[in-house]
Amino acid sequence: MPRFAANLSMLYPELDFLDRFEAAARDGFRAVEFLFPYAYDKSELVARLSANGLQQVLFNAPPGDWEAGERGLASLPGREAEFRSGVQRAIDYAVALDCPRIHVMAGLVPSGVERETLRPTYVANLHWAAVEAAKAGRDLLIEPINTRDIPGFFLNRQAEAHAIVEEVGALNLQVQMDLYHCQIVEGDVAMKIRQYLPTGRVGHLQIAGVPDRNEPDIGELDYGYLFEVIDEVSAQCGWKGWIGCEYRPRRGAVANGSSDGLGWLRSLPKKS
Numbered sequence: 408m409p410r411f412a413a414n415l416s417m418l419y420p421e422l423d424f425l426d427r428f429e430a431a432a433r434d435g436f437r438a439v440e441f442l443f444p445y446a447y448d449k450s451e452l453v454a455r456l457s458a459n460g461l462q463q464v465l466f467n468a469p470p471g472d473w474e475a476g477e478r479g480l481a482s483l484p485g486r487e488a489e490f491r492s493g494v495q496r497a498i499d500y501a502v503a504l505d506c507p508r509i510h511v512m513a514g515l516v517p518s519g520v521e522r523e524t525l526r527p528t529y530v531a532n533l534h535w536a537a538v539e540a541a542k543a544g545r546d547l548l549i550e551p552i553n554t555r556d557i558p559g560f561f562l563n564r565q566a567e568a569h570a571i572v573e574e575v576g577a578l579n580l581q582v583q584m585d586l587y588h589c590q591i592v593e594g595d596v597a598m599k600i601r602q603y604l605p606t607g608r609v610g611h612l613q614i615a616g617v618p619d620r621n622e623p624d625i626g627e628l629d630y631g632y633l634f635e636v637i638d639e640v641s642a643q644c645g646w647k648g649w650i651g652c653e654y655r656p657r658r659g660a661v662a663n664g665s666s667d668g669l670g671w672l673r674s675l676p677k678k679s
């Protein structure tokens with residue numbers, strides 16, 4: 408079976424953020440991801456990872472003003488200086504946390520602006536950011552996100568993301584393939600896995616049940632089957648990435664709600 412990372416921004420909402428590391432380790436996770444680390448001192452996060460035997464495998468670069476609704480800066484003309492400053496800050500955290508991957512959110516298409524006019528800025532920003540990340544030995548990820556969860560998001564489809572990665576041409580620029588978003592936008596998820604995992608351009612996978620973004624044991628996607636597909640394709644192409652559990656527990660913030668909802672994970676076959 409694949410390797411799973413707990414998304415601490417969504418799982419264990421009944422706990423303070425810093426206490427979620429211990430909860431994830433107690434539930435058997437060996438890796439974590441989350442949205443943003445910047446509200447916490449790097450040394451505190453490193454201590455939580457070390458104390459619980461956890462590996463940090465992914466987090467996001469600063470997205471602009473998140474509380475005001477911004478969802479990334481990479482595609483926005485006129486925000487290049489802020490974008491670059493945020494990427495440098497993300498790299499600083501990634502080095503401290505020994506995190507190999509940084510997700511750079513594309514941003515929202517401004518009202519009245521043609522989407523394609525943003526592409527040159529997006530490509531140029533990604534090229535610069537990939538070069539800077541490479542200097543620190545980090546991978547940079549871009550993610551297609553559905554426009555139901557984030558209306559107006561610039562990047563929505565797998566083919567678009569892979570075309571941009573090819574255009575930028577940086578070996579450390581990869582796609583973050585979220586199967587939840589993929590199903591909502593375009594479906595045919597198993598074939599997308601078979602198509603894109605062997606390319607070497609998929610750096611990370613994420614999962615959630617569709618349509619409600621809860622545990623991956625109910626809804627439109629048969630994750631048991633998809634995990635078998637991932638195992639099969641990985642064995643053929645050598646993919647060794649992580650799968651982030653980026654979902655909202657059905658039981659919400661009740662005590663042990665996230666842990667009690669991990670029956671899907673406990674029921675998976677163990678690796679020999």
